[in-house]
Structure formats: structure tokens, C-alpha cells
Amino acid sequence: MKKQAFDEVANSYDDIFSHSAVGKLQINRVYHFLKKLLDQKKKLSILELNCGTGRDAIWLAQQGHKVLATDISTGMVETAIHRVEEENLSGSISVQQCSIQHISQIEGKQKFDLVFSNFGGLNCLDEYNLRSSASAIDFLLKPGGHFVAVIMGTFCFWESFYFLAKLAPKKAFRRWNKEGIEASLGNGQSIKTWYYSPKQFYSFYKDYFKFTEVQPIGIGIPPSYLDQAFINKKRILKVLLSFEKMMENKPLAARSSDHYLLCMTKQSD
Numbered sequence: 001m002k003k004q005a006f007d008e009v010a011n012s013y014d015d016i017f018s019h020s021a022v023g024k025l026q027i028n029r030v031y032h033f034l035k036k037l038l039d040q041k042k043k044l045s046i047l048e049l050n051c052g053t054g055r056d057a058i059w060l061a062q063q064g065h066k067v068l069a070t071d072i073s074t075g076m077v078e079t080a081i082h083r084v085e086e087e088n089l090s091g092s093i094s095v096q097q098c099s100i101q102h103i104s105q106i107e108g109k110q111k112f113d114l115v116f117s118n119f120g121g122l123n124c125l126d127e128y129n130l131r132s133s134a135s136a137i138d139f140l141l142k143p144g145g146h147f148v149a150v151i152m153g154t155f156c157f158w159e160s161f162y163f164l165a166k167l168a169p170k171k172a173f174r175r176w177n178k179e180g181i182e183a184s185l186g187n188g189q190s191i192k193t194w195y196y197s198p199k200q201f202y203s204f205y206k207d208y209f210k211f212t213e214v215q216p217i218g219i220g221i222p223p224s225y226l227d228q229a230f231i232n233k234k235r236i237l238k239v240l241l242s243f244e245k246m247m248e249n250k251p252l253a254a255r256s257s258d259h260y261l262l263c264m265t266k267q268s269d
């Protein structure tokens, strides 16, 4: 497979995002939602798209579920395999290198209770590829199964506020660019990224999935690139987290947050 921008950041990704104070808070909001959604008494079968370093696959396995974690990047897949072995979870998690565009070709003829994509992996796909993924995801799900995607929206209050304060209006509204932008990954790497509103994103999947719920992720909690600004501000982060919790069931807030979580349910066959 050709070298991916994420190969170069696989080793530093968790330090920059997953282990940052702000990153942890955003991740916990997603876990809070998943805990409510998933039947904790049953061992569910979960397909994770764009699994990155395996952080969420490990968490899902620790909740008692079986996970097939996939990603396009060799570096991410190697890191995920290493972490799964370290955690002794190879019995519950398999990791396969596979792009979302080829997800119908994953090995094994299994069907899943949940297809899950966290923190913007689907923002690396343009509209054509997202629309094409709908039938494949539908095919891989059991009847009544869920598709949960955490996506970066077209407007983030924190981002616009921050870049306007820095007199950088182009960056403040960069998510509006319909052609997509080269988003920085650090380490001099960048990746073409497209931003979608909740309504637009759902429209790509509506023929196969019922809309179930949308939730803001990062309306009070800032984007992770602002982590340094909050490093010694635990109290402020606490207040921001309380605000985030207050906004949990407000679809309007999902249109202004750093990410939003969209939960869809497979239409009956």
C-alpha cells in the first residue's frame, strides 16, 4: 500500500491527541455515549473503521466486546497490533490493514452489531467515497445494527473564536471550503480533509440508515490543538466540561462543535 501521511505520525499520535488533557475529555464523551448505546451484557461484534493506534478497540474489548479494527495506514496498524499485544487482548481484537473504500473486502464473512468510526477518519474521504461507503457499511451490519461516526463539522465555535482573535480569518473559517483543505498533522505532514455538517453527512447515508441521534463532541471542550493553552487550567476545563454535558442533547450545539457524534441505525431489510 502507498505510504500514508498518518504513517509518519503513528508513533506520536497518542502523545499529541489521546493522552492530552483536552483529547481525553473529548474521548470520554464518546465513551459515555457508547456505554449508553451498547448492551453491556452481550458480547457484541464491532467493526472499527480508521482505528488509528487501537485506543478505542482496546477500550471496546475491555467492555467485553469483540473488535475487528481496520485502518489504511501501515504505521497505525503496526502501532495498534503492538498495543493490542501489550494489553493481552489478541483474543478479542483483530487488526487488519484496510481502507474504508475497500471495507467490503475485509477477510471473514462476519456481520457486525456496530460499525464505528472515531475522530475524523471519515473526514479524509470526499463526498463520492462517503456515498460509496454507505452500501458497504449497510451490508456489513446485522439487522438493527448501528453506525456511529464522529466527524469534524463545518463550523467550530472554538476554532473561529481562536483564529479570529489571532487575526487569521482564513483559518477561522477554513472548514467552509467545499473543495477540502490540507490539514496539518504535525511532523510536517498534512492530509486532505473535507468537513461536513451533520445534515450533509447524514444525507450520504440516509437511503440505508435511520437517523438516531446527534451529539456535540467539543462544544465546551476545546479542540486538542489548544491543549497547551489549558495545561494549568484544570478548573476552567472542569467548567467547560460541565457546559459540554449540559449541551449533550442539543442538536444545535452539534453544528458548532469541534466534532459531532452521529448515530444511525440500519433500516430493516
Ligand SMILES: C[S@@+](CC[C@H](N)C(=O)[O-])C[C@H]1O[C@@H](n2cnc3c(N)ncnc32)[C@H](O)[C@@H]1O
Pocket: 004, 006, 049, 050, 051, 052, 053, 055, 056, 070, 071, 072, 073, 076, 098, 099, 100, 101, 117, 118, 119, 120, 121, 122, 124, 125
Ligand atoms: C484523526 S485519525 C483518528 C484515529 C482514531 N480513530 C482516533 O480516534 O484516534 C484518522 C485515522 O484515519 C485513518 N484513515 C485516513 N484515511 C483512511 C481511509 N481512507 N481508510 C481507512 N482509514 C483511513 C488514518 O490512517 C488515521 O489512523
